[in-house]
Amino acid sequence: MDFPKDLKYTEEHEWVLVEDDIVTIGVTDFAQDQLGDIVFVELPEVGDTLEEGDTFGVVESVKAVSDVYAPVSGEVVEINEALPDEPEALNNSPYDEGWMIKMKLTDSGALADLMDVAAYQAFVEKD
Amino acid sequence: MMNTESRGLVLDENLLFEQSQPGRVGYSLTGLDVPSATPDSRLVREEITDFPELSEVDVVRHYTRLSTWNYGVDSGFYPLGSCTMKYNPKINEAVARLPGFAHIHPQTPEALNQGALELMYNLQQDLGEISGFPAITLQPAAGAQGEFAGMLMIRAWHEANGQKRHKVIIPDTAHGTNPASSALCGYDVITVASDGILSKEAVAAVMDDDVAALMVTNPNTLGLFEADIREICELVHQHGGLVYSDGANLNAMMGISRPGDIGIDVMHFNLHKTFSTPHGGGGPGSGPVGVVDKLIPFLPVPYVVREDNSYKLEYNCPQTIGRLKSFYGHFGILVRAYSYILSMGGEGLKRASELAVLNANYIRARLEGEYDLPNKQRSLHEVVFSEDALQNDCHTLDVAKRLIDYGYHPPTIYFPLVVHGALMIEPTETESKQTLDEFCDALLAIAEESKNNPELLKQAPVRAKVQRLDETAAARKPKLRWERV
Amino acid sequence: MRYLPHTDVDVQQMLDRIGVSEIDTLFSGIPEECRLKRPLDLNGAKSESETLIFLQELAEKNSPxxxxxxxxxxxxxxxxIPAVIDHLISRSEFYTAYTPYQPEISQGTLQAIFEFQTLICQLTGMDVANASMYDGASACAEAVLLTVRAARKRKKVLLSQALPPQYRETVATYCRYLDIELADISLQDGVTNQADLQSLLDDQVAAVVVGYPNYFGQIEDLATIAELTHAAGARLVAAVPEPLALALFKSPGEAGADIVVGEGQSFGIPLSYGGPGIGFFAVRKKDMRVLPGRLVGETTDKDGKRGFVLTLATREQHIRREKATSNICSNQGMCILMVSIYLALHGxxxxxxxxxxxxxxxxxxxxxxxxxxxxxxxxxxxxxxxxxxxxxxxxxxxxxxxxxxxxxxxxxxxxxxxxxxxxxxxxxxxxxxxxxxxxxxxxxxxxxx
Missing domain, CATH: 3.90.1150.10 (Aspartate Aminotransferase, domain 1)
Incomplete structure (x- = not known):
């Protein structure tokens, strides 16, 4: 199981890469492993505004479905257009080719609530 | 000893469209005895691209061959839990095809179809007696539509009393249709955990004046009778709520316990489960609903009433929830179910329930020990094992697939969700001790194989038309119709 | 009783194995106060010939x-109805099987459904069809729910008054407690009044529903209605009560409909006092993942052999529960066969x-x-x-x-x-x-x- 050190994590098993006021969001290696073979990904539209905690997408395997939540508030500035056609990228490369959306932060305060890698690893083990 | 060596003739069969030959026909139409006429050519379509062209023989062979790749109750034992796959009597099929039932038009004046209306009326009465409800609607097309109808009536009743309630309580063992039907009525679903059976305390913890109803399945999907059901119903009623019962498992208690007597307000029947009508590869089903007195004004229209020795369809119900579909229900299925009730009689129905419970308990007794049984309470018509006793990383899915190699339809798997790797077996009353013994021998042999030769499970089935299919590929790049390449 | 195989010896041996002395003990989980203390008040069992005679007498009081x-x-x-149909659907491998959850031993049903989906697409001129709904009216109601779900913020649906009354009533029942506003489009010379439609269309309308043919048998000008509907950003639902018309008149797909639903009873299903029939439901590709009902898709097994499975199941109630696209869990299996055989014969x-x-x-x-x-x-x-x-x-x-x-x-x-x-x-x-x-x-x- 892969847990990159430079990322932040949520209890909903999303990862967040922070670069100035732009954050990139995806689901963790642990999450994709739990779901199994992912067959479908639904993403928001560029320009959508999300509040922290809003559902922004859906990830489906053959027999399970999982909502994906915005860990921070902001505007969607880019989505991974390749993902709906290649949902297996979420399984094969969750932190790279499997990224889901990029958001422009409206409030950086929420970042403080995210877990660092050690905290997330501990969270997963407890789960 | 089981014979796993024999296998049927398995031939490939192309799709209808792939067999099509231009100019081939499978019909003979009576010639036109009136002048020919054609509509405005701007409205007329081109010929239907790639529609099949086949002879009658082509079509007969095609479907005959397809049928040989199926497994039905007539092929062998079908212990699909929660689905009550009992034998489908042949007299039912014969009577449903009588011209006086099969070829009557629903818009025929009621006076000319008194036999059909009488049959429906009698069936309403009989289902009422079996369940303890004073009124029955036969209109719902299937169990899920029955649930929808029942929950609509509950909401209509609350609103007629000036109450806007928003919540429905559903135990975690419920069929997925329960929450889905509640959502269709605009309700929020509150899930409660149950420890085998639902406790009064668990319901009390979430019960308040915003709860419209509790939806239970009784016996529940673990095959357990909800022993506290009377007290739970009282509790819900005290808070002004109603209790809906999913009747999927009525086959365990005909003539033994009546939902209408113990506090349930609404219940649907599955005629295709309890009353022996065929499942037909998924339908058509039929899901009549029984209600207590106070819900009668809200029944869907129309329903059948008797007036002065004749029968009519009643439409004059100002508070009705409306209609759920065209016409009066799945009449052809109602005929089959009524034929079954006539053939069984009251005592026969009770005996059916007794033997269904005996059969399930016999399987439990033979397999407990080799297979893990999470809930040890006295179970009724079905028994649910978990996968926890399986060895060498074998799972429930593997056991199910291996059963196919032994010549059985697998049980229901991975449901209810509260049991880890659930293997849910419902034998029904129409199976003999010999059949059950052979089936149990097969499951015990598979448990043994999981210890000594797990690959046999992992590779299974090897004796079916196809091996395990790639469901991931099917869902990633859906191909849902044939198209010419 | 001929459906109950147990001999007294069987029962005794089974009770012995279970370790109880009588069947009644097995019901001890049912509290006394929940028991019925009398026999069911139903008639005694009839023999097979008595059952037949009794039901024949009822059938003879009807007017086929x-x-x-x-x-x-x-x-x-x-x-x-050609004789072939009843002959083939009487094969009990078809009618005594369940929903094809175990694809390895259900390829007959699955291939038949895949072919049915294809036939419906061809007939309606659409991309994707599901494995059927209860009937035309309930399919129409589910179509309305789909359009509101897919349009997200739009909550209004316009129903042509020429839509069959049973369809209109069923739609009203399904929408009764959902946040959906239904409005009627008036009639003009037996078809949907286009001027009225135009005046009712606004940015709140999710769908327009018209009959094709409509309740009066009239052929609607679907292409113009589709243009008006699409200009307002709504979906057009064509509801087809008599699908034989689609063999002669332009398909709703060609005319621009977004969803085509209808009743398939015309194709080889007996009248049977109005049921069972079969609802068909076809959409464009864009709505594939919000469809209600079962779907069969093509795939392969590990040897690369073609096979069929139920697919896209995450839309459905057994996985998504209260968030499912519908509560439906049946298809009209036997009626799928009747329709498919009928269409294959006529071609x-x-x-x-x-x-x-x-x-x-x-x-x-x-x-x-x-x-x-x-x-x-x-x-x-x-x-x-x-x-x-x-x-x-x-x-x-x-x-x-x-x-x-x-x-x-x-x-x-x-x-x-x-x-x-x-x-x-x-x-x-x-x-x-x-x-x-x-x-x-x-x-x-x-x-x-």
Whole structure:
């Protein structure tokens, strides 16, 4: 199981890469492993505004479905257009080719609530 | 000893469209005895691209061959839990095809179809007696539509009393249709955990004046009778709520316990489960609903009433929830179910329930020990094992697939969700001790194989038309119709 | 009882193995106060021959289409059913099987459903069809729910008044407690009033629903309605109560419909007092993942051999529970077979010829009745099978008069349409001979015998 050190994590098993006021969001290696073979990904539209905690997408395997939540508030500035056609990228490369959306932060305060890698690893083990 | 060596003739069969030959026909139409006429050519379509062209023989062979790749109750034992796959009597099929039932038009004046209306009326009465409800609607097309109808009536009743309630309580063992039907009525679903059976305390913890109803399945999907059901119903009623019962498992208690007597307000029947009508590869089903007195004004229209020795369809119900579909229900299925009730009689129905419970308990007794049984309470018509006793990383899915190699339809798997790797077996009353013994021998042999030769499970089935299919590929790049390449 | 195989010895051995002395002990989980303390008050069991005789007597109190000259339609149609159909659906490998959850031993049902989905796509001119719904009316209601779900913020749905009343009532039931506003589009000459449609369309409308053919048998101008609907950003739902019309008239897909639903009873399913029939449901690719109902898809096994499975199941109630696209969990399996076999037998040429025969017969009846004193054909446009006649005498009395001559003349429209109090909906199919039609015309004119 892969847990990159430079990322932040949520209890909903999303990862967040922070670069100035732009954050990139995806689901963790642990999450994709739990779901199994992912067959479908639904993403928001560029320009959508999300509040922290809003559902922004859906990830489906053959027999399970999982909502994906915005860990921070902001505007969607880019989505991974390749993902709906290649949902297996979420399984094969969750932190790279499997990224889901990029958001422009409206409030950086929420970042403080995210877990660092050690905290997330501990969270997963407890789960 | 089981014979796993024999296998049927398995031939490939192309799709209808792939067999099509231009100019081939499978019909003979009576010639036109009136002048020919054609509509405005701007409205007329081109010929239907790639529609099949086949002879009658082509079509007969095609479907005959397809049928040989199926497994039905007539092929062998079908212990699909929660689905009550009992034998489908042949007299039912014969009577449903009588011209006086099969070829009557629903818009025929009621006076000319008194036999059909009488049959429906009698069936309403009989289902009422079996369940303890004073009124029955036969209109719902299937169990899920029955649930929808029942929950609509509950909401209509609350609103007629000036109450806007928003919540429905559903135990975690419920069929997925329960929450889905509640959502269709605009309700929020509150899930409660149950420890085998639902406790009064668990319901009390979430019960308040915003709860419209509790939806239970009784016996529940673990095959357990909800022993506290009377007290739970009282509790819900005290808070002004109603209790809906999913009747999927009525086959365990005909003539033994009546939902209408113990506090349930609404219940649907599955005629295709309890009353022996065929499942037909998924339908058509039929899901009549029984209600207590106070819900009668809200029944869907129309329903059948008797007036002065004749029968009519009643439409004059100002508070009705409306209609759920065209016409009066799945009449052809109602005929089959009524034929079954006539053939069984009251005592026969009770005996059916007794033997269904005996059969399930016999399987439990033979397999407990080799297979893990999470809930040890006295179970009724079905028994649910978990996968926890399986060895060498074998799972429930593997056991199910291996059963196919032994010549059985697998049980229901991975449901209810509260049991880890659930293997849910419902034998029904129409199976003999010999059949059950052979089936149990097969499951015990598979448990043994999981210890000594797990690959046999992992590779299974090897004796079916196809091996395990790639469901991931099917869902990633859906191909849902044939198209010419 | 012949369905219960247990001998006394079997029962005893089973009880011994379980470790209880009597069956009643197995019910000890049911508290005493929940028990029924008397036998069920039902008749005693009948023998097989008694059951048959009893039910035959009930059947004989009915009036099958074969024993009357019948001109009834209105959502259920009297078409000839080839003998092949009942022969094949009587194979118990089909009718005693369950939903094909275990694909390895259900390839027959699965391939048949895949073929059905394809046939429906071809007939309707659409991309994707599901494995069927209960009937046309409930399919129409599910289509309305789909459009509101897919449009997200739009909550209004416009229903043509020419949509069959049973469909309109069913839609109303399904929407009863959901946040959906239904509005009627008025009639003009027996079809959807386009000016009224235009005035009702706004950015709140999720869908427009019209019948094709509509309840009066009239062929709607779907292409224009589609243009208006799409200009307002809404979806067009075409509901087809008599799908034989689609073998002759332009498909709803070609005309621009976004969703096509309908009733398949015309294709080889007995009238059976109005059920079971079968609802079909077809959409464009963009709506594939919000479809209600079962879907069968093609895939391969590990040897690369073609096979079929239930797929896209995450839309459904057993996985998504209260967030599912529908609560439906059945398909109309047996009716899928009837429809598919019917369509396979008739095929490309036969279905078209049959539609032309139906059209010509109805045209003949229409023309003859129009010539009768006092009678007129109510609407001017093209129709299929069914048409409305304005009668010079009260419709109820007229129907009664014809009934006494062995004729079921049609359906009164007054109950559902107050402005059509003197309207009679007459249906003519290939089952009506010229002789029957002439008899109807003669009797309408006041003739006897």
């Amino acid at each position: 289409a074969s024993s009357w000259d019948t001109f009834l339609g209105g959502g259920a149609y009297n078409h000839f 490309k040429q036969g279905l078209r010829q049959l539609a032309e025969i139906n059209y010509a017969k109805a045209a003949y009846a229409k023309e003859k009745i129009a010539q009768l004193d006092g009678f007129s054909v109510t609407f001017s446009g093209e129709s299929f099978n069914e048409f409305v006649v304005t009668c010079p005498e009260p419709v109820a009395a007229l129907k009664k008069r014809l009934e006494q001559q062995g004729l079921l003349a049609g359906i009164s429209l007054g109950r559902d349409y107050s402005e059509l109090e003197d309207g009679l909906l007459i249906c003519v199919t290939e089952q009506n001979s010229r002789k029957q039609i002439d008899r109807l015309v003669h009797a309408l004119a006041g003739g006897k015998g």
